[in-house]
Amino acid sequence: MTSPGSILIVGASAAGLSTAEALRRHGYQGRLTFLDAEPHLPYDRPPLSKQLLSGAWEPPRVQLRGQAQLDALHAEFVLGEPAVALDPAERAVTTVSGRVLRGDVVVIATGLTPLRLPGQDHLEGVHVLRALDDALALRHALSAGTRLVVVGEGVLGAEIAATARTLNLEVTLAGMGGTLLNDQLGQVIGAMLAEKHAERGVRLRLGVAIEELTGAAGRVTGVRPASGEFLPADMVVVAIGSRPATGWLEGSGLPLGDGVECDSRCRAAEGVYAVGDVASFQHEGLGRRLRLENRTNATEQAQVVAANILGADRPYTPIPYFWTDQYDVKIQAHGLPSAAAKVTIADGDVAQGRFTALYQEGGQVTAVLGWNMPKQARLLRQQVLGAWQDTPRLATA
Amino acid sequence: MKITVDEAKCCGAGQCVLIAPEVFDQRDDDGIVVLLQPEPDEAQHAAVREAAAVCPAAAIDLSEHP
Numbered sequence: 001m002t003s004p005g006s007i008l009i010v011g012a013s014a015a016g017l018s019t020a021e022a023l024r025r026h027g028y029q030g031r032l033t034f035l036d037a038e039p040h041l042p043y044d045r046p047p048l049s050k051q052l053l054s055g056a057w058e059p060p061r062v063q064l065r066g067q068a069q070l071d072a073l074h075a076e077f078v079l080g081e082p083a084v085a086l087d088p089a090e091r092a093v094t095t096v097s098g099r100v101l102r103g104d105v106v107v108i109a110t111g112l113t114p115l116r117l118p119g120q121d122h123l124e125g126v127h128v129l130r131a132l133d134d135a136l137a138l139r140h141a142l143s144a145g146t147r148l149v150v151v152g153e154g155v156l157g158a159e160i161a162a163t164a165r166t167l168n169l170e171v172t173l174a175g176m177g178g179t180l181l182n183d184q185l186g187q188v189i190g191a192m193l194a195e196k197h198a199e200r201g202v203r204l205r206l207g208v209a210i211e212e213l214t215g216a217a218g219r220v221t222g223v224r225p226a227s228g229e230f231l232p233a234d235m236v237v238v239a240i241g242s243r244p245a246t247g248w249l250e251g252s253g254l255p256l257g258d259g260v261e262c263d264s265r266c267r268a269a270e271g272v273y274a275v276g277d278v279a280s281f282q283h284e285g286l287g288r289r290l291r292l293e294n295r296t297n298a299t300e301q302a303q304v305v306a307a308n309i310l311g312a313d314r315p316y317t318p319i320p321y322f323w324t325d326q327y328d329v330k331i332q333a334h335g336l337p338s339a340a341a342k343v344t345i346a347d348g349d350v351a352q353g354r355f356t357a358l359y360q361e362g363g364q365v366t367a368v369l370g371w372n373m374p375k376q377a378r379l380l381r382q383q384v385l386g387a388w389q390d391t392p393r394l395a396t397a
Numbered sequence: 398m399k400i401t402v403d404e405a406k407c408c409g410a411g412q413c414v415l416i417a418p419e420v421f422d423q424r425d426d427d428g429i430v431v432l433l434q435p436e437p438d439e440a441q442h443a444a445v446r447e448a449a450a451v452c453p454a455a456a457i458d459l460s461e462h463p
Binding site for chain 2: 014018021022025044046064065295296299300303321323325330332370372373374375376378382
Protein backbone atom coordinates (compact mmCIF):
# COMPACT_ATOMS: atom_id res chain seq x y z
CA MET A 1 0.00 0.00 0.00
CA THR A 2 1.25 3.45 -0.82
CA SER A 3 1.04 6.21 1.74
CA PRO A 4 -2.32 8.01 1.55
CA GLY A 5 -2.30 11.57 0.28
CA SER A 6 -4.68 12.86 2.93
CA ILE A 7 -5.96 11.65 6.28
CA LEU A 8 -9.05 12.97 8.02
CA ILE A 9 -9.29 12.34 11.76
CA VAL A 10 -12.74 12.80 13.26
CA GLY A 11 -12.17 13.56 16.93
CA ALA A 12 -9.25 15.71 18.15
CA SER A 13 -8.77 14.22 21.57
CA ALA A 14 -6.07 11.89 22.92
CA ALA A 15 -6.65 9.03 20.46
CA GLY A 16 -6.96 11.23 17.38
CA LEU A 17 -4.02 13.42 18.29
CA SER A 18 -1.80 10.43 19.08
CA THR A 19 -2.67 8.87 15.75
CA ALA A 20 -1.60 12.04 13.96
CA GLU A 21 1.63 12.30 15.90
CA ALA A 22 2.49 8.67 15.24
CA LEU A 23 1.80 9.16 11.53
CA ARG A 24 4.20 12.10 11.39
CA ARG A 25 6.79 10.28 13.47
CA HIS A 26 6.73 7.48 10.92
CA GLY A 27 7.35 9.91 8.11
CA TYR A 28 3.85 10.56 6.82
CA GLN A 29 4.03 13.80 4.84
CA GLY A 30 0.53 14.09 3.42
CA ARG A 31 -2.35 16.28 4.53
CA LEU A 32 -3.75 15.87 8.02
CA THR A 33 -7.10 17.32 9.02
CA PHE A 34 -8.86 17.13 12.38
CA LEU A 35 -12.59 17.58 12.73
CA ASP A 36 -14.10 17.91 16.19
CA ALA A 37 -17.48 18.85 17.63
CA GLU A 38 -15.86 20.76 20.47
CA PRO A 39 -14.30 24.20 20.01
CA HIS A 40 -11.14 23.34 21.95
CA LEU A 41 -7.69 22.25 20.83
CA PRO A 42 -6.77 18.73 22.05
CA TYR A 43 -7.02 18.39 25.81
CA ASP A 44 -6.72 15.58 28.31
CA ARG A 45 -9.73 14.10 30.07
CA PRO A 46 -8.48 12.24 33.17
CA PRO A 47 -7.70 15.52 35.03
CA LEU A 48 -11.23 16.83 34.40
CA SER A 49 -12.72 14.89 37.33
CA LYS A 50 -9.71 15.53 39.55
CA GLN A 51 -7.23 18.42 39.23
CA LEU A 52 -9.41 20.59 36.98
CA LEU A 53 -12.59 19.98 38.99
CA SER A 54 -10.86 20.74 42.28
CA GLY A 55 -9.44 23.99 40.93
CA ALA A 56 -5.85 22.84 41.37
CA TRP A 57 -5.38 23.19 37.61
CA GLU A 58 -6.71 25.78 35.20
CA PRO A 59 -7.79 24.86 31.65
CA PRO A 60 -4.45 25.63 29.92
CA ARG A 61 -2.84 22.86 31.96
CA VAL A 62 -5.09 20.17 30.50
CA GLN A 63 -4.05 21.02 26.94
CA LEU A 64 -2.33 17.95 25.54
CA ARG A 65 0.20 19.91 23.51
CA GLY A 66 1.56 23.41 23.33
CA GLN A 67 1.17 25.61 20.27
CA ALA A 68 4.68 24.86 18.99
CA GLN A 69 4.02 21.11 19.09
CA LEU A 70 0.69 21.53 17.32
CA ASP A 71 2.30 23.74 14.68
CA ALA A 72 4.93 21.05 14.11
CA LEU A 73 2.15 18.59 13.22
CA HIS A 74 1.22 20.67 10.16
CA ALA A 75 -2.40 19.73 10.58
CA GLU A 76 -5.57 21.64 9.93
CA PHE A 77 -8.05 21.83 12.82
CA VAL A 78 -11.73 22.20 12.00
CA LEU A 79 -13.24 22.70 15.46
CA GLY A 80 -16.69 23.29 16.89
CA GLU A 81 -18.15 21.45 13.91
CA PRO A 82 -19.83 18.10 14.69
CA ALA A 83 -19.71 15.38 12.04
CA VAL A 84 -23.18 14.20 11.07
CA ALA A 85 -22.55 11.57 8.37
CA LEU A 86 -19.88 9.40 6.79
CA ASP A 87 -19.81 7.94 3.31
CA PRO A 88 -17.25 5.13 3.71
CA ALA A 89 -16.88 4.45 -0.02
CA GLU A 90 -16.07 8.10 -0.76
CA ARG A 91 -14.45 8.57 2.65
CA ALA A 92 -16.39 11.78 2.90
CA VAL A 93 -17.60 13.27 6.18
CA THR A 94 -20.45 15.76 6.26
CA THR A 95 -20.54 18.27 9.10
CA VAL A 96 -23.51 19.88 10.80
CA SER A 97 -23.12 23.01 8.68
CA GLY A 98 -23.20 20.98 5.47
CA ARG A 99 -19.49 21.15 4.79
CA VAL A 100 -17.99 17.99 3.27
CA LEU A 101 -14.47 16.91 4.22
CA ARG A 102 -12.66 14.09 2.44
CA GLY A 103 -9.62 11.98 3.15
CA ASP A 104 -7.96 9.05 1.43
CA VAL A 105 -8.18 7.58 4.91
CA VAL A 106 -10.72 8.45 7.61
CA VAL A 107 -9.98 7.78 11.28
CA ILE A 108 -12.97 7.67 13.63
CA ALA A 109 -12.04 8.90 17.09
CA THR A 110 -15.29 10.39 18.35
CA GLY A 111 -15.15 8.84 21.81
CA LEU A 112 -18.14 8.55 24.08
CA THR A 113 -21.45 10.20 24.85
CA PRO A 114 -22.51 10.16 28.51
CA LEU A 115 -25.78 8.42 29.33
CA ARG A 116 -28.47 10.57 30.88
CA LEU A 117 -31.42 10.00 33.17
CA PRO A 118 -34.92 10.61 31.84
CA GLY A 119 -35.90 14.24 32.32
CA GLN A 120 -32.48 15.52 33.26
CA ASP A 121 -32.19 17.84 30.30
CA HIS A 122 -35.17 19.85 31.53
CA LEU A 123 -33.68 20.50 34.95
CA GLU A 124 -31.02 23.03 35.81
CA GLY A 125 -28.36 21.85 38.20
CA VAL A 126 -27.97 18.39 36.67
CA HIS A 127 -24.55 17.73 35.20
CA VAL A 128 -22.62 15.15 33.23
CA LEU A 129 -18.84 15.14 32.98
CA ARG A 130 -17.27 14.29 29.67
CA ALA A 131 -15.97 17.48 28.09
CA LEU A 132 -13.91 20.38 29.39
CA ASP A 133 -16.95 22.66 29.34
CA ASP A 134 -18.90 20.09 31.41
CA ALA A 135 -16.13 20.07 33.99
CA LEU A 136 -15.97 23.87 34.17
CA ALA A 137 -19.74 24.10 34.57
CA LEU A 138 -19.67 21.52 37.37
CA ARG A 139 -16.73 23.28 39.03
CA HIS A 140 -18.68 26.50 39.04
CA ALA A 141 -21.72 24.74 40.51
CA LEU A 142 -19.62 23.12 43.24
CA SER A 143 -18.32 26.54 44.27
CA ALA A 144 -21.87 27.86 44.62
CA GLY A 145 -23.70 24.94 46.28
CA THR A 146 -23.24 22.74 49.30
CA ARG A 147 -25.07 19.45 48.70
CA LEU A 148 -23.97 17.21 45.82
CA VAL A 149 -25.53 13.91 44.82
CA VAL A 150 -23.47 11.78 42.44
CA VAL A 151 -25.49 9.16 40.59
CA GLY A 152 -23.21 6.33 39.46
CA GLU A 153 -20.74 4.21 41.41
CA GLY A 154 -18.19 3.64 38.64
CA VAL A 155 -14.75 5.20 38.22
CA LEU A 156 -15.99 8.62 37.17
CA GLY A 157 -18.68 8.90 39.86
CA ALA A 158 -16.26 7.83 42.57
CA GLU A 159 -13.58 10.29 41.40
CA ILE A 160 -16.06 13.16 41.32
CA ALA A 161 -17.31 12.27 44.81
CA ALA A 162 -13.73 12.19 46.11
CA THR A 163 -12.89 15.56 44.55
CA ALA A 164 -16.07 17.15 45.90
CA ARG A 165 -15.32 15.87 49.41
CA THR A 166 -11.86 17.39 49.31
CA LEU A 167 -13.67 20.67 48.51
CA ASN A 168 -15.71 20.07 51.67
CA LEU A 169 -19.07 19.62 50.03
CA GLU A 170 -21.76 17.37 51.46
CA VAL A 171 -21.57 14.42 49.08
CA THR A 172 -23.93 11.51 48.58
CA LEU A 173 -23.00 8.82 46.08
CA ALA A 174 -25.87 6.62 44.88
CA GLY A 175 -25.73 3.78 42.40
CA MET A 176 -27.07 0.45 41.29
CA GLY A 177 -23.91 -1.55 42.02
CA GLY A 178 -23.49 -3.31 45.34
CA THR A 179 -20.22 -1.51 45.95
CA LEU A 180 -17.99 1.11 44.35
CA LEU A 181 -16.46 0.11 41.01
CA ASN A 182 -18.02 -3.33 41.35
CA ASP A 183 -18.25 -3.79 37.59
CA GLN A 184 -14.66 -2.67 37.05
CA LEU A 185 -12.82 -4.15 40.03
CA GLY A 186 -15.20 -6.52 41.84
CA GLN A 187 -16.47 -6.76 45.36
CA VAL A 188 -13.24 -7.11 47.37
CA ILE A 189 -11.47 -4.01 46.07
CA GLY A 190 -14.76 -2.15 45.63
CA ALA A 191 -15.58 -2.59 49.30
CA MET A 192 -12.16 -1.22 50.29
CA LEU A 193 -12.80 1.84 48.13
CA ALA A 194 -16.28 2.25 49.58
CA GLU A 195 -14.76 2.17 53.07
CA LYS A 196 -12.29 4.87 52.04
CA HIS A 197 -15.12 7.08 50.80
CA ALA A 198 -17.19 6.47 53.94
CA GLU A 199 -14.17 7.36 56.12
CA ARG A 200 -13.87 10.62 54.22
CA GLY A 201 -17.50 11.44 54.86
CA VAL A 202 -19.26 10.47 51.63
CA ARG A 203 -22.78 9.15 52.25
CA LEU A 204 -23.08 5.96 50.21
CA ARG A 205 -26.39 4.67 48.91
CA LEU A 206 -25.39 1.58 46.95
CA GLY A 207 -27.38 -1.20 45.37
CA VAL A 208 -30.30 1.11 44.67
CA ALA A 209 -31.85 2.08 41.37
CA ILE A 210 -32.41 5.79 40.85
CA GLU A 211 -36.08 6.24 40.11
CA GLU A 212 -36.25 9.95 39.45
CA LEU A 213 -34.73 13.36 39.68
CA THR A 214 -36.99 15.79 41.51
CA GLY A 215 -37.18 19.46 40.70
CA ALA A 216 -38.97 22.68 41.44
CA ALA A 217 -39.29 25.67 39.13
CA GLY A 218 -37.05 23.97 36.57
CA ARG A 219 -34.21 23.32 39.03
CA VAL A 220 -33.14 20.03 40.53
CA THR A 221 -33.96 19.57 44.21
CA GLY A 222 -32.82 16.00 44.74
CA VAL A 223 -32.79 12.38 43.75
CA ARG A 224 -35.22 9.67 44.71
CA PRO A 225 -33.87 6.11 44.73
CA ALA A 226 -36.13 3.07 44.54
CA SER A 227 -35.72 2.68 48.30
CA GLY A 228 -38.09 5.63 48.65
CA GLU A 229 -35.55 7.73 50.53
CA PHE A 230 -35.21 11.31 49.31
CA LEU A 231 -31.67 12.61 48.73
CA PRO A 232 -31.76 16.42 48.65
CA ALA A 233 -29.27 18.16 46.37
CA ASP A 234 -28.21 21.58 45.17
CA MET A 235 -26.64 19.85 42.19
CA VAL A 236 -26.54 16.35 40.78
CA VAL A 237 -23.92 14.67 38.63
CA VAL A 238 -25.11 11.80 36.47
CA ALA A 239 -22.20 9.40 35.87
CA ILE A 240 -24.04 6.23 34.93
CA GLY A 241 -21.82 5.32 32.02
CA SER A 242 -21.47 6.21 28.38
CA ARG A 243 -22.11 4.85 24.97
CA PRO A 244 -19.81 5.06 21.96
CA ALA A 245 -20.45 8.26 19.99
CA THR A 246 -21.60 6.54 16.80
CA GLY A 247 -24.93 8.28 16.22
CA TRP A 248 -23.44 10.15 13.27
CA LEU A 249 -22.50 6.82 11.64
CA GLU A 250 -26.05 5.43 11.56
CA GLY A 251 -26.85 4.65 7.96
CA SER A 252 -23.20 4.74 6.89
CA GLY A 253 -23.15 0.98 6.43
CA LEU A 254 -20.26 0.59 8.87
CA PRO A 255 -20.77 -2.28 11.31
CA LEU A 256 -21.94 -0.71 14.57
CA GLY A 257 -22.42 -2.79 17.68
CA ASP A 258 -20.92 -1.76 20.96
CA GLY A 259 -18.91 0.88 19.11
CA VAL A 260 -17.47 0.85 15.61
CA GLU A 261 -16.76 -2.79 14.92
CA CYS A 262 -13.27 -3.18 13.55
CA ASP A 263 -11.08 -6.10 12.65
CA SER A 264 -7.92 -6.92 14.59
CA ARG A 265 -6.14 -4.17 12.64
CA CYS A 266 -8.61 -1.57 13.93
CA ARG A 267 -10.03 -1.23 10.41
CA ALA A 268 -13.79 -0.80 10.01
CA ALA A 269 -13.84 -0.63 6.19
CA GLU A 270 -11.36 -0.08 3.38
CA GLY A 271 -9.57 3.13 4.34
CA VAL A 272 -11.64 3.64 7.49
CA TYR A 273 -10.17 3.04 10.96
CA ALA A 274 -11.42 3.57 14.50
CA VAL A 275 -9.34 4.37 17.57
CA GLY A 276 -9.92 4.99 21.27
CA ASP A 277 -13.11 4.67 23.32
CA VAL A 278 -15.31 4.36 20.23
CA ALA A 279 -13.48 1.39 18.68
CA SER A 280 -14.53 -2.20 19.20
CA PHE A 281 -11.69 -4.37 17.91
CA GLN A 282 -11.00 -8.07 17.59
CA HIS A 283 -8.29 -8.97 20.13
CA GLU A 284 -6.36 -11.86 18.62
CA GLY A 285 -4.74 -12.77 21.93
CA LEU A 286 -8.09 -13.12 23.69
CA GLY A 287 -9.98 -14.40 20.67
CA ARG A 288 -12.83 -11.99 21.19
CA ARG A 289 -13.99 -8.45 20.65
CA LEU A 290 -12.94 -5.76 23.09
CA ARG A 291 -13.70 -2.07 23.51
CA LEU A 292 -11.69 -0.16 26.08
CA GLU A 293 -12.65 3.10 27.74
CA ASN A 294 -9.37 4.23 29.15
CA ARG A 295 -6.73 6.81 28.56
CA THR A 296 -3.83 4.44 27.97
CA ASN A 297 -5.76 2.61 25.27
CA ALA A 298 -6.20 5.86 23.36
CA THR A 299 -2.47 6.34 22.85
CA GLU A 300 -1.52 2.68 22.51
CA GLN A 301 -4.16 1.93 19.92
CA ALA A 302 -3.19 5.08 18.06
CA GLN A 303 0.32 3.69 17.50
CA VAL A 304 -1.10 0.59 15.84
CA VAL A 305 -3.69 2.47 13.80
CA ALA A 306 -1.03 4.85 12.48
CA ALA A 307 1.27 1.96 11.56
CA ASN A 308 -1.54 0.11 9.79
CA ILE A 309 -2.58 3.19 7.83
CA LEU A 310 0.98 3.29 6.55
CA GLY A 311 0.82 -0.37 5.54
CA ALA A 312 2.06 -2.32 8.58
CA ASP A 313 -0.77 -4.91 8.88
CA ARG A 314 -0.35 -5.22 12.66
CA PRO A 315 -2.90 -6.70 15.06
CA TYR A 316 -3.74 -4.70 18.17
CA THR A 317 -3.39 -7.01 21.18
CA PRO A 318 -3.00 -4.82 24.25
CA ILE A 319 -2.93 -5.73 27.89
CA PRO A 320 -5.62 -3.29 29.01
CA TYR A 321 -4.56 -0.82 31.67
CA PHE A 322 -6.31 1.87 33.64
CA TRP A 323 -5.67 3.88 36.76
CA THR A 324 -7.81 5.91 39.12
CA ASP A 325 -6.81 8.38 41.84
CA GLN A 326 -9.18 8.92 44.76
CA TYR A 327 -8.05 10.79 47.91
CA ASP A 328 -4.64 9.32 48.76
CA VAL A 329 -5.28 6.09 46.84
CA LYS A 330 -3.79 5.39 43.43
CA ILE A 331 -5.19 2.25 41.89
CA GLN A 332 -3.63 0.76 38.77
CA ALA A 333 -5.21 -2.21 37.05
CA HIS A 334 -3.55 -4.27 34.31
CA GLY A 335 -5.45 -6.92 32.39
CA LEU A 336 -9.15 -7.57 32.60
CA PRO A 337 -10.31 -7.43 36.21
CA SER A 338 -13.92 -8.44 36.67
CA ALA A 339 -16.48 -8.96 39.38
CA ALA A 340 -16.40 -12.71 38.64
CA ALA A 341 -12.71 -13.15 39.46
CA LYS A 342 -11.22 -14.47 42.68
CA VAL A 343 -9.01 -11.79 44.24
CA THR A 344 -5.94 -12.57 46.33
CA ILE A 345 -3.41 -10.20 47.85
CA ALA A 346 0.00 -10.81 46.27
CA ASP A 347 2.26 -8.38 48.10
CA GLY A 348 2.16 -5.55 50.64
CA ASP A 349 -0.33 -4.91 53.40
CA VAL A 350 -3.99 -4.00 53.07
CA ALA A 351 -4.03 -2.43 56.54
CA GLN A 352 -1.19 -0.10 55.56
CA GLY A 353 -2.87 0.89 52.34
CA ARG A 354 -0.21 -0.50 50.02
CA PHE A 355 -0.64 -3.79 48.23
CA THR A 356 -0.89 -5.64 44.97
CA ALA A 357 -3.61 -8.14 44.13
CA LEU A 358 -4.15 -10.88 41.56
CA TYR A 359 -7.43 -11.57 39.79
CA GLN A 360 -7.98 -15.19 38.76
CA GLU A 361 -10.68 -16.88 36.74
CA GLY A 362 -10.66 -20.55 35.83
CA GLY A 363 -7.14 -20.94 37.21
CA GLN A 364 -5.78 -18.16 34.97
CA VAL A 365 -4.50 -14.81 36.16
CA THR A 366 -6.67 -12.28 34.34
CA ALA A 367 -5.55 -9.07 36.00
CA VAL A 368 -3.10 -7.45 38.38
CA LEU A 369 -4.00 -4.54 40.61
CA GLY A 370 -1.84 -2.10 42.55
CA TRP A 371 -3.18 -0.08 45.49
CA ASN A 372 -0.57 2.62 46.06
CA MET A 373 2.02 0.25 44.55
CA PRO A 374 2.28 1.26 40.91
CA LYS A 375 5.77 -0.01 40.27
CA GLN A 376 5.16 -3.38 41.91
CA ALA A 377 1.92 -3.78 39.97
CA ARG A 378 3.77 -3.19 36.73
CA LEU A 379 6.47 -5.72 37.63
CA LEU A 380 3.80 -8.25 38.55
CA ARG A 381 2.06 -7.60 35.25
CA GLN A 382 5.23 -8.54 33.40
CA GLN A 383 5.49 -11.78 35.37
CA VAL A 384 1.94 -13.01 35.27
CA LEU A 385 0.46 -11.43 32.18
CA GLY A 386 3.55 -11.84 30.05
CA ALA A 387 1.96 -14.79 28.32
CA TRP A 388 -0.64 -12.48 26.86
CA GLN A 389 0.19 -11.58 23.34
CA ASP A 390 1.33 -8.01 23.75
CA THR A 391 1.38 -5.48 20.96
CA PRO A 392 4.67 -5.72 19.11
CA ARG A 393 6.34 -2.40 19.72
CA LEU A 394 6.81 -0.08 16.80
CA ALA A 395 10.33 0.49 17.97
CA THR A 396 11.31 -3.12 17.49
CA ALA A 397 9.13 -3.90 14.50
CA MET B 398 18.80 13.11 21.87
CA LYS B 399 18.27 14.67 25.29
CA ILE B 400 15.37 13.60 27.52
CA THR B 401 13.73 15.64 30.23
CA VAL B 402 10.92 14.33 32.44
CA ASP B 403 8.43 16.38 34.43
CA GLU B 404 7.88 14.62 37.74
CA ALA B 405 5.03 16.96 38.62
CA LYS B 406 3.11 15.87 35.54
CA CYS B 407 3.96 12.16 35.75
CA CYS B 408 1.01 10.03 36.83
CA GLY B 409 3.05 6.89 37.49
CA ALA B 410 1.45 4.87 34.73
CA GLY B 411 4.77 3.19 33.90
CA GLN B 412 4.12 3.03 30.15
CA CYS B 413 7.60 4.40 29.48
CA VAL B 414 9.25 1.63 31.51
CA LEU B 415 7.36 -1.04 29.61
CA ILE B 416 8.60 0.37 26.31
CA ALA B 417 12.13 1.51 27.18
CA PRO B 418 13.21 -0.22 30.42
CA GLU B 419 16.87 0.69 29.92
CA VAL B 420 16.06 4.38 29.85
CA PHE B 421 13.19 4.78 32.33
CA ASP B 422 12.35 3.36 35.74
CA GLN B 423 9.83 4.15 38.47
CA ARG B 424 10.30 5.16 42.10
CA ASP B 425 9.41 2.34 44.47
CA ASP B 426 7.09 4.32 46.72
CA ASP B 427 4.88 6.24 44.31
CA GLY B 428 5.71 5.02 40.82
CA ILE B 429 6.93 8.41 39.57
CA VAL B 430 9.32 8.24 36.64
CA VAL B 431 13.08 7.92 37.17
CA LEU B 432 15.28 8.82 34.22
CA LEU B 433 18.13 6.33 33.93
CA GLN B 434 19.69 7.69 30.73
CA PRO B 435 19.08 11.37 29.92
CA GLU B 436 21.09 10.98 26.70
CA PRO B 437 20.41 7.45 25.50
CA ASP B 438 22.26 5.55 22.81
CA GLU B 439 21.00 5.71 19.27
CA ALA B 440 19.69 2.15 19.58
CA GLN B 441 17.20 3.39 22.18
CA HIS B 442 15.91 6.40 20.25
CA ALA B 443 12.93 4.76 18.56
CA ALA B 444 11.74 3.24 21.83
CA VAL B 445 12.17 6.55 23.64
CA ARG B 446 10.16 8.38 20.98
CA GLU B 447 7.36 5.88 21.39
CA ALA B 448 7.52 6.14 25.19
CA ALA B 449 7.17 9.91 24.93
CA ALA B 450 4.28 9.49 22.52
CA VAL B 451 2.26 7.10 24.67
CA CYS B 452 2.93 8.81 28.01
CA PRO B 453 -0.61 9.58 29.19
CA ALA B 454 0.57 12.65 31.07
CA ALA B 455 2.83 14.04 28.32
CA ALA B 456 5.57 14.16 30.96
CA ILE B 457 8.47 13.18 28.68
CA ASP B 458 10.08 15.84 26.57
CA LEU B 459 12.66 15.15 23.90
CA SER B 460 15.04 17.51 22.25
CA GLU B 461 16.72 16.05 19.23
CA HIS B 462 19.79 17.59 17.67
CA PRO B 463 21.32 15.70 14.80
